[in-house]
Structure formats: structure tokens, C-alpha cells
Amino acid sequence: MIRGLAGLDRNNEYFIFLKAQDSRHFENLPPNMRRVELPDYSRPMRLAWQHLRAGEQAQRLRLDIWHGTHYTLPHRVSGVRFVATFHDLGVFLHPQFYPAGKRYYFQQTFFHAARIAHGILAVSEVTARDFHRLVSFGKLPQQQGEVQAIASGVNEEFFATVSLAEKKDVRRKYAKDSRYILFVGTAEKRKNLGMLIHAFHRLCQRSQNDYVLLLAGQSGNGSAEVAHAITACSLQNRVKCLGYVAEADLPALYQAADLVVLPSLYEGFGFPALEAMAGGAVTLAANNSAMREMVGHAAMLCENEPEAWAGKMEELLGNQPLRSELISYGRRRAQQFSWRSTAQKLLALYERLHAAKTISVFDLSANGAAKSSRDGATSSKAIPSSPTDVAEAVLRTIAYADLFDYPLRFTEIHDGLLEARVSGVAVSAALQRLQQRGIVAESEGYFFLSDRRRLPEIRRQRSSISRRILEQNRRIIAAIKNFPFVRGLALSGALAFENGKEGDDLDFCLIVDSRRLWTTYLGLVLLTKLLGMRRLVCLNCLIGTKELVWSERDFFVAHQIAFLLPLSGADYFRQFWAENSWTRDHVPQISVERRLAQGRLFAGDECDNQSRRKIVETVLALKPFNLLEKVIFYFYRRRIQRLTQHLQTDSVTANAGQIKLFTNNHRGRLKAKLEARMRPWLAKLTEVTVEVEENYAAS
Structure with a gap:
């Protein structure tokens, strides 16, 4: 998601709060995106920070929007618009799959997020429908903001074709050179792994084959059930619990698999299915919840019965024409889930939420009285009277920074605007006008006078x-x-x-x-x-x-x-x-x-x-x-x-x-340099805005 936004938006400023060990995933971001590393908290302490201290950070940074990408939103914060991401609602729909403490915590967290969020992002249509259903049942409060289904994306590395040598390496490393069926995910009860193991046992009894079943993922509240099923079916040599698998190995592990399976009883999205399909792996998923929406092909879906799963797995492993069809289909289907598309829809949501806070420079309803700034100060002379005045203020701000070889980000232009108070919308419009006229240029999120292309570097x-x-x-x-x-x-x-x-x-x-x-x-x-x-x-x-x-x-x-x-x-x-x-x-x-x-x-x-x-x-x-x-x-x-x-x-x-x-x-020297720097650009701006000014006056 962050990469998608980085490729689209260089105007807004982003602060990304993350664990220090995750910083490597967010290197080489554009200058309008800043990382804020959190202390090395345990998970409980990190959750406590998100609830109790994150709001202080939001207010210190004067954030317009806080996006909680995993349910949790801060408490006691004013002046900030909240967006909450709901990945699934299993704690309400299938509470039996969760320990009592975890179930209670997440139900309360979801309730709080649904109550205060101005925008709710559901990662699938199914999750959005589940949300509305729970509201109608009184399990969640009536939300104040819109609920929008914005699907997540598939990382680009899963689309890249893995070499035969890499496939052999992962097969040797994880399956001891055997052909294998692969499951990726945490061993939670809702993942339905006990049923999968019994289905695999029936597959082994049906035909002579040397397949092994690889379970890749951390242990969870379903681990005991997995161990019991393996013992009951005497599959200690055919089912391998790999534990956590390095992310770098996942693309090859998917593509080397003869079949990737996702038998969950409930999913809010289903990343493993799409990641496998992106690389050309034949995939079989449970015919329920978001998996039906993500997979979208009847031949790749199965009902929750061991016998049905054994039959489907046998068919997908042995039917070569069908495998070829599903490989081609799966790649096309996965391409519909891009982070760029996610970012486009998310940015539109951000802009809609922020628009409610923004007052245009042209909205002078109080007889031209100055609007309050974000810190409460006013200045009666600081409201420009026309689009040209706004453009001139923006130009002067950029030109002054130019004296110090310093290009500006959008937020730096807006916050540091010289002798003018205008909205972000008006600044954006002025920048667009200056760029169209060749006065100002933009590169990597920096704005500068068009004859100074080296300033970002x-x-x-x-x-x-x-x-x-x-x-x-x-x-x-x-x-x-x-x-x-x-x-x-x-x-x-x-x-x-x-x-x-x-x-x-x-x-x-x-x-x-x-x-x-x-x-x-x-x-x-x-x-x-x-x-x-x-x-x-x-x-x-x-x-x-x-x-x-x-x-x-x-x-x-x-x-x-x-x-x-x-x-x-x-x-x-x-x-x-x-x-x-x-x-x-x-x-x-x-x-x-x-x-x-x-x-x-x-x-x-x-x-x-x-x-x-x-x-x-x-x-x-x-x-x-x-x-x-x-x-x-x-x-x-x-x-x-x-x-x-x-x-x-x-x-x-x-x-x-x-x-x-x-x-x-240096005041006298700087003043003379600023006037000299402004003169040709101001003449160009005045020359090309005569018509705009006349139209503005006429309106």
C-alpha cells in the first residue's frame, strides 16, 4: 500500500509509524514520506501505545488523517480524521475460533474503531457486507463515515517467474526433493487444517503417490489439532510443519508446489491464494467468505468435506488440460489486484475526508474576514483576493527557498507560504497553474523554479x-x-x-x-x-x-x-x-x-x-x-x-x-536577490493570467 501511494502522491506528506526491524521494507521512499520508528515494544506494549500514546503523536505532527491499517485507532484525539482498515470480522462471526481474551479485546477494538472512524476500508466486498450485517444486528455501532470496499494488492515479487534452479532449491530445502501440496498461513482453528490433513490422508489412500503436505506458517491456537490429526492419520512422514518461512523463499515455494490449498472456514481476503495464482501455481480454496470473491473460478473452489477435498485435489493434480487453463486464469485474475489500484482508491478516500476540513481561499463568506490558521492566529492582510494572488504567493515562497538552493515539498509550501493564508486546495491549484505555464517544475515530490532541475539532487x-x-x-x-x-x-x-x-x-x-x-x-x-x-x-x-x-x-x-x-x-x-x-x-x-x-x-x-x-x-x-x-x-x-x-x-x-x-x-542582499529572481517569473505569470483574472472578476 505504501509503495502504491509513493508512486502516485508526491503532494501530501506521510508519516509511517513502524517497528525498527521493519524499516528495511520501506527504504528509498520519496521525500514526502517519512518513517517514524517505534521503540522495540512487545506486542501488548505496542497495542497500548497505539491506543493511548499514538494520539499525542498525531496532534504533535498536526496530522490531518490517521489511517489505522490494522483495526486499532487512538483514543482522545481531536481535529484528526480517522480511517480504519477492517481485514475480517471473524471475532464476531466465528467467535468459537478465538481464545476468550483475544476475542474480547478485538471485539472492543473493532467497536471503538467503527464508532469513531470517518472512513472504513474493507479489504473485500464480503468484509464490507459482513460489516453492514453486524451493524444491523447491533454487534457494531452505526458508523459515522462511509464504508468502502478497497481490495488489497499482490506484491510484485509474486508475479516474477522463478527459475528451475530456485524451484529445485526450495523443494530440496523444504520437501527433501518430494513433490508437494502447500498450505501457507498461521495454524489457527479457522484455517481448518485438521480437515485438510484428513482429506490428504484420503488422497494418499486413493492412489499411489509420493506427495507430501507442507504446512508453512507460525503456530497458533490450532496447532494441537494439527498434531492430533497427523498422529491419528499416521502421516508423520508425509505432513511437514515448516514453521515460519522467510519471505524471500515464498515465491519459489508457491511456484514449485504441485498444488496450493487454502481450506479456511473464514477469510476476509485470502492473500495466499492470490500470491500463488500470481506465480502460476494451481490453487484450491474453500468455497466460502472472501475466498470465493478472490478466486472467482468454480474449479478452484471446494466445499468443506474431506472427501470432496480429496476428490478435488486428485483432479487438479492429474488433469493437465484443466491445470493449464487454471494457471493461465490465475495469473490474469491476480493481476486485477494491484497495489496501485488500491492506492488510487485510498488516495481518493483521503481526499474526500480532508475536503470536509478544507476551506478554499475563494470561500470568503464572513465579509472577507481572515480564517483561523491551524494554530489559531489570524492576519487581516493575509488573504489573497484572486487566483493570481495565490499563484504569486506560491511563486514567491518557492523563489525565496531557491535563494538557498532548496526545493520545497507541497506541505512545506503550504505551511511556509509567505504573507498569505490559503487552503491546500488553493495551493495545489496554484502549483498546477505555475507548472502548466512552465514557471515551476516538480520532481520526486519537490517543487522548484523550472530552470533549477538539479535542486532535488x-x-x-x-x-x-x-x-x-x-x-x-x-x-x-x-x-x-x-x-x-x-x-x-x-x-x-x-x-x-x-x-x-x-x-x-x-x-x-x-x-x-x-x-x-x-x-x-x-x-x-x-x-x-x-x-x-x-x-x-x-x-x-x-x-x-x-x-x-x-x-x-x-x-x-x-x-x-x-x-x-x-x-x-x-x-x-x-x-x-x-x-x-x-x-x-x-x-x-x-x-x-x-x-x-x-x-x-x-x-x-x-x-x-x-x-x-x-x-x-x-x-x-x-x-x-x-x-x-x-x-x-x-x-x-x-x-x-x-x-x-x-x-x-x-x-x-x-x-x-x-x-x-x-x-x-544579509537582509539587503537577500531582498535584492529575491526581487531579481522574481522579476522574470512574475512577468511571465502576469502575462499569462490576464484571461484568468478577467474570468475570475466576471464570476
Whole structure:
């Protein structure tokens, strides 16, 4: 599913929560898809996280949609649209197949998901019908959202033809060179393996053959029944329980089988049948539930009787014309189940759900009043009045990033839109218009000015460099984060965007307890000198907890403040951004919580060694050290003034509550470069949008 979405959608941003050991399945994803690795939890702890803590992640990341791909949805989350995937409803329809504890847990989980989900994805038509039937019986609540049947897909590796050598290898490895009938799945009661073993016993009695029956899959609540059936039929030498089989071996194991069987009493989808059919294996499945829907051919279905199964297996093993027909049919049938098709339907569902939350820039129903942004701030001047204004705002945002060789993702354009507040729909329409006119291009989910085709490659390289720099300097970052009186630490400059180059400095902005601002500054200077890192670590900005308001106010300062990347002290930076809400006039759609979440993914939010730091702070906060603070302030301020007196800039501040040492003021240069960069593209946009503007005015 993720691969299917990756091939279709480069506009939306995705966060994929997964176990660390599963990361290998999600390598080389496009830049709009980010992996979030979960701690190495046990299954109960992972389920507890999904119910109780996942909602916090959803709100920190300001997610629009949370898709629970396996029943579970978070509790106590507002402002998020939920999608729940229902793979089957066996715990309601066949409760006798499940242990009491598991049955109770899943029934409660399903009930919760059905109650709060805005969209319910059923993996088959059968599962969708079962859902509606259970609602009518009162077993599930009346859902608030739509129920849509969206079939899963078959992975591409199962369609590839396996060589004869590979088939021989798996036959030797798993069947000791014997011909075999194959079952793939967990040994659960609903898989009906006891019946299959008795049917295989009858097949062996009917004719002289050397087939073995391979049962591939982990043990389950039906394992005892399997062992009993094998013993009762004296098939210890003919039935082999393989346990878990490596995924890499499955395609060859299917294709080397003389017959693949799926005798389940109930399935919500039936992956093994389709995977086997995709590779050209003759398949026999039970004539019930979703297997009838997936297989779709009468000759490949059988009723639940051992004698009937023995007869069907004998026919499919010996009737060569029928085998050839079913091999050809099976491949065609499996091709109808692609992950791309699944992703197309799923993306349409996401868009329908999100559309209910989106307000178009053209919906100015409140007499043109500004709509609230996602973080609650408003700006009366930030609503464009026409499609051209929206396109110009998008163009200006992309052009400003271009000054730093930095292409933007869709979400980065929307959240970082300069001096405009518009919906995602309007941004998407503006991007489409700019692309149609040859002003903006897109590649791998990145948008950039059309004469800058190498920017995605540059961004990938710089992202790798930035992560390496941060990883190499993790210890000094931790040391600063845990330093006495430091209340919050944020990256600024290029590394805050993962746009660093080889040899770049670490630019930091710190929020420090106002009582010991200058003592902390001196301590950090001495620490970095002692470690030989004074030139690498730039302590450009220390803000006291009682002096959070920034006096210099223009677009360039606003952009720097808005895009700080906090590594600790989330609450302090929330307060800092709130105290400087004027930045919303320039970057009105920036998501504070998304910036906090992005920083937290790298460094975590809480400091270590709290007790040790509190002891040091308690001592240094004593009154005798007030004089030391004043002495350091007096001498260091004079030193800073002496070193910067030749600079004609208002970007250097040294007072009791703030230290700002921005000795290189690039505002004038950046402003001139931005205007020069915009001029030809803006002329092209104005030239080609005259007709659009007239039509808009007429409407």
C-alpha cells in the first residue's frame, strides 16, 4: 500500500509509524514520506501505545488523517480524521475460533474503531457486507463515515517467474526433493487444517503417490489439532510443519508446489491464494467468505468435506488440460489486484475526508474576514483576493527557498507560504497553474523554479550531510541541552532545514533562565573552547525567559524565528512563538506543533541528568552569584561592543536579558536577490493570467 501511494502522491506528506526491524521494507521512499520508528515494544506494549500514546503523536505532527491499517485507532484525539482498515470480522462471526481474551479485546477494538472512524476500508466486498450485517444486528455501532470496499494488492515479487534452479532449491530445502501440496498461513482453528490433513490422508489412500503436505506458517491456537490429526492419520512422514518461512523463499515455494490449498472456514481476503495464482501455481480454496470473491473460478473452489477435498485435489493434480487453463486464469485474475489500484482508491478516500476540513481561499463568506490558521492566529492582510494572488504567493515562497538552493515539498509550501493564508486546495491549484505555464517544475515530490532541475539532487545530498553533521555532534548538542539554566535549545540556519554543506557551523538559539543568562553564556563559551569546538558551535542567540519578545521586526527575522527547529524545551518555544505572534504577518500558516515534532524526532524533548543539573542550578542561583552575573555582563558586553562597533547593524544585541550576535546582516542582499529572481517569473505569470483574472472578476 505504501509503495502504491509513493508512486502516485508526491503532494501530501506521510508519516509511517513502524517497528525498527521493519524499516528495511520501506527504504528509498520519496521525500514526502517519512518513517517514524517505534521503540522495540512487545506486542501488548505496542497495542497500548497505539491506543493511548499514538494520539499525542498525531496532534504533535498536526496530522490531518490517521489511517489505522490494522483495526486499532487512538483514543482522545481531536481535529484528526480517522480511517480504519477492517481485514475480517471473524471475532464476531466465528467467535468459537478465538481464545476468550483475544476475542474480547478485538471485539472492543473493532467497536471503538467503527464508532469513531470517518472512513472504513474493507479489504473485500464480503468484509464490507459482513460489516453492514453486524451493524444491523447491533454487534457494531452505526458508523459515522462511509464504508468502502478497497481490495488489497499482490506484491510484485509474486508475479516474477522463478527459475528451475530456485524451484529445485526450495523443494530440496523444504520437501527433501518430494513433490508437494502447500498450505501457507498461521495454524489457527479457522484455517481448518485438521480437515485438510484428513482429506490428504484420503488422497494418499486413493492412489499411489509420493506427495507430501507442507504446512508453512507460525503456530497458533490450532496447532494441537494439527498434531492430533497427523498422529491419528499416521502421516508423520508425509505432513511437514515448516514453521515460519522467510519471505524471500515464498515465491519459489508457491511456484514449485504441485498444488496450493487454502481450506479456511473464514477469510476476509485470502492473500495466499492470490500470491500463488500470481506465480502460476494451481490453487484450491474453500468455497466460502472472501475466498470465493478472490478466486472467482468454480474449479478452484471446494466445499468443506474431506472427501470432496480429496476428490478435488486428485483432479487438479492429474488433469493437465484443466491445470493449464487454471494457471493461465490465475495469473490474469491476480493481476486485477494491484497495489496501485488500491492506492488510487485510498488516495481518493483521503481526499474526500480532508475536503470536509478544507476551506478554499475563494470561500470568503464572513465579509472577507481572515480564517483561523491551524494554530489559531489570524492576519487581516493575509488573504489573497484572486487566483493570481495565490499563484504569486506560491511563486514567491518557492523563489525565496531557491535563494538557498532548496526545493520545497507541497506541505512545506503550504505551511511556509509567505504573507498569505490559503487552503491546500488553493495551493495545489496554484502549483498546477505555475507548472502548466512552465514557471515551476516538480520532481520526486519537490517543487522548484523550472530552470533549477538539479535542486532535488542537491537537497538529497545536503540532507545527508546535515544528518551526518548532527549525528557526529550529538554529544555537544546533548551537553548544551542539559547545561544548567538552559531551558530550550533550537537549531537555526541551514541545518534547521537539513540544508547544510560540508564544514557548516552549528547555529543555535537558546532560551535561558533570565537570572543567569550571562553566566550561562560564559560557561558555554568555556565548554566549547575546552572541547576545541568554539568555531563549530555558534551561540548566536540567547534569549532570557523573561525577555522573549524580539524587537527587530521584518520578514527576514520572522522567517528565522518561524523556522527554528527546537531540540528541547517545547513549552518554552511555544511561549516564545506566542510572544512573537507578529511573525504570523509574514508566515501565517507555519505549524508550531509540526516544527516541535520534527525537532523531537531528532533529539527528544526532555533533558537528561535533571537531578544533577538542579543541584548546580540551586547553588548558582544563590544571592552571592548575582554579583558574578553582573560582572560577567558588564565585561562581556563591553567586549562585544568593542568587537562590533565597526558594524552598522541592528542585529547585534547585548543587554541583561538578550544576547543576539548576528554580525553578518544579509537582509539587503537577500531582498535584492529575491526581487531579481522574481522579476522574470512574475512577468511571465502576469502575462499569462490576464484571461484568468478577467474570468475570475466576471464570476
